[in-house]
Amino acid sequence: MYSAEFRRDAVAMLSTSTLAEAAARTGASPSTLRRWASRSDLEDRPRSGRPPIQETADRVVEALVATAGARISGRDYSTRALAEATGLSQSIVARSVRALTLPVTEVDGDRELILAASGFPLVLFGFRRVVADGDDNEGPAVPPRRIQRRVAGITAALRTAGVQRWAQRFDSEHRQVSTDELLALLDGDEDFLVFDPLGEVPHALSDSAGARVTVCADFDEFAELLKSRLGECQDIPGSLLDLLAARVRHGLEGVLWRESVPAEPQRSSMISDSMEIS
Known part of the structure; x- marks a missing residue:
């Protein structure tokens, strides 16, 4: 790559030499010299956005982490x-993983x-507050780094499955799961x-539930x-990751x-699993 100083000297040479002579002396092609001469700013231009290799790495790492299941907590899925496994640098992989989870310092299990x-077009997660004995919060029941990794596994699964593109799908598409069946799960004190990218949750349901139901279209x-x-959970069961x-x-x-x-198990169009922790 030519330095900014070299480009300026090459353009200055055109004032006393022909294009062919300047090209022969500098080693730059005539078309390159013409392009430099047409530019008012020959300084190195800053590059914006993430490097292409990082975007590729994000997709590769997401796919691996999404299918890891409960194994995400093991050594086989460390950034190293x-x-x-991918041939990428550990620093690039670490950036990809960080984008999928939260800092370990923010893990606080209550x-x-x-x-x-x-x-x-719906994804639902339900949570319950843990009432600790006494005034002190007991914190996570497992090492915080395990929760951090499992958060990455869930986020990667959502992205790799294409959930972020549900907003572009047609509302009239065939639904493998009854929306009413999913909405019926929004019951209880949790x-x-x-x-909900298509606005399926009735206003009456969210209003009556108050702050218990948080709906996101984005x-x-x-x-x-x-x-x-998820970072506030005492644990994230391995059975969920496997499912x-x-x-x-x-x-x-x-x-x-x-x-x-x-x-007793109920007949349902949904695939179910229990809370066995791997």
Whole structure:
């Protein structure tokens, strides 16, 4: 790459030499010299945006993390291991992973994750506040870094499955899961976070539920709120990660995961799993 000083000297040479002579003396092609001469600013131009390699790395890392399931907590999915598996530098991989989760310092467990369900055009997560004994918050029940990694796994699953593009799909598309069946899950005293790009959640439901139901039409807003809520959980069960990993290639259609309860299984169009922690 030619320096700014070299380009200025080459253009100055054109005032006393022909284009062919200047090209022969500088080694630059005539077309390059003409382009330099037509520019008023020959300084190095700043480059904006993320490097293309980072964008490619983001997609590769997302795909690997999305299908890791509960294994995301193991050594095989450390940034070093992912770098070795992909041939990318560890720093690039680390940036990709950081974009999928939250800082470990923000993990503060005072919630339980009790529900996760999805089917175009809705994604639902349910949480319950944990009442600690005494005034002190007990914090996460597991190492915070485990929660940090599992948050990345959930975010990656949503992105790899294409949930962020649901807003571009037609409202009239066939729905594998009944919207009414999903909306019926928004019941009880728990807090719910819902991705609803097509405005399916009735105003009457959200109004009556008050602050218990937070509805997001924008995926990026939903993803950031979800990372924050998941970071407040005492743990993120491995069974949920495994279920999402298994349904990624199906667009996360028909996912239903909930906290285990001693009840008979019901017939449903959604794939269910229990709260067994891997």
